Amino acid sequence: MPELDAIEHETGANPDAAVIWLHGLGANGHDFAGIVPQLHLPAELTIRFIFPHAPVRPITLNQGYQMPGWYDLTSLNIDNDEDEAGINESSNAIRALCQKQESLGIPANRIILAGFSQGGAIALHCGLNYEPPLGGIMALSTYLPHCCDLENKTNQNLDIFMAHGKQDDVLSHNFGDLSRQRLEKSGYSVKWHEYAMMHNVSMEEVQDISRWLIHNLGG
Numbered sequence: 001m002p003e004l005d006a007i008e009h010e011t012g013a014n015p016d017a018a019v020i021w022l023h024g025l026g027a028n029g030h031d032f033a034g035i036v037p038q039l040h041l042p043a044e045l046t047i048r049f050i051f052p053h054a055p056v057r058p059i060t061l062n063q064g065y066q067m068p069g070w071y072d073l074t075s076l077n078i079d080n081d082e083d084e085a086g087i088n089e090s091s092n093a094i095r096a097l098c099q100k101q102e103s104l105g106i107p108a109n110r111i112i113l114a115g116f117s118q119g120g121a122i123a124l125h126c127g128l129n130y131e132p133p134l135g136g137i138m139a140l141s142t143y144l145p146h147c148c149d150l151e152n153k154t155n156q157n158l159d160i161f162m163a164h165g166k167q168d169d170v171l172s173h174n175f176g177d178l179s180r181q182r183l184e185k186s187g188y189s190v191k192w193h194e195y196a197m198m199h200n201v202s203m204e205e206v207q208d209i210s211r212w213l214i215h216n217l218g219g
Contacts, residue, residue, distance in 0.1 A: 003100075004052040004093050007033045012046030017110040017135070017217045018101045020050045020094065022119025024141075026067045029053045032116065035201075039210040045218055048106070052097060054090070054119075070118045076170065084147045091126040098130060107132075110217065114138035116201070117171060121145050124160075124179075128188075133158055136216045138209065140164075141171055141199055144179035150186040161212050163193040163205055170199035 007029040023031040029051035036049055054068040061073040071086030098111055111134050115123035120142025127137040129152045136159035160183065164176035173194065180190045191212070195202050 003096065004055075005029075006050050006052035006097070008051075009033065009036050009049045010046070011036065011041060011049070012043065015046040015048040016106060017046070017112075018048045018050060018106050019112045019114055019213070020052065020097055020101075020123075021138075022052065022070065022094070022113075022115035022122055023054065023068070024117030024119055025059065025069050025073065028068050035206065038203075038206050039213065041210065041214065042218070045214065047213075047217060048101070050097060050101075052094070057086070070122045073118075082145055082147065084145075087122065087125055087145050087147060090122050094122055094126045095130060098126070098134070109133060109135045112136050112138060112213065112216065114140070115142065116140045117142050117199070124148060127158065128152065128155055130155070135159070136161065136212075138212070139179075140201060140205070141168060141176070142179075143171060143175045144182055150183070150188075153187070156187045158188065159212075159216055160188060160190045161193070161209070162190050163195065163208070165197035165199060165202075166194055167197065168199045 021032050033051045054070045056066050057069050058064045058066050059069050070090040072083040113123040113127040120139040123137050124139050124144050125148050127134050133155045138161045140163050164173050166173050180192050183190050195205055
């Protein structure tokens with residue numbers, strides 16, 4: 001896959017941290033680009049926010065209609081066959097974005113991978129095995145793909161923020177909670193948040209994200 005096009009926003013000159021934030025199925029990088037001012041981050045925290053656009057591909061669930069997607073979906077039941085090849089392809093493209101930030105002088109432990117829905121699944125898949133370990137993973141209204149390798153013990157101190165809506169009608173809250181349990185059984189510590197919302201992001205969640213980012217990148 002060629003290098004992904006992306007929207008970039010820097011909160012100050014000479015950023016020393018990066019947040020790569022992946023959108024959900026059918027959206028694009030603009031979907032979350034407007035969230036940066038809502039985070040109300042301190043002025044001294046200089047971050048390069050990167051919002052990549054997923055490639056356009058046919059989605060089986062939507063009768064083969066082509067739309068931006070990180071991988072193909074056959075149903076909303078995550079226990080069904082998953083598009084492992086598509087997941088690996090997108091995960092490698094995000095890995096390349098992380099490596100580019102490292103080449104620009106931002107160390108891996110100052111890079112956060114974030115994602116919503118499909119984007120969160122890719123953030124988990126890529127970030128759990130990225131070396132050296134990243135600064136954290138933010139997985140919103142999403143799930144852990146079955147093809148994720150959870151045997152990389154060098155990354156078990158990775159800070160993982162997971163959030164899900166209790167009334168999510170697209171990706172069941174149960175799917176997110178089962179993913180949390182799977183991570184914890186493998187030795188990962190997950191900061192789990194749930195909200196009275198559907199398949200979206202709430203202002204309460206944005207405030208929790210802001211606090212988490214400041215905690216992880218403020219030092």
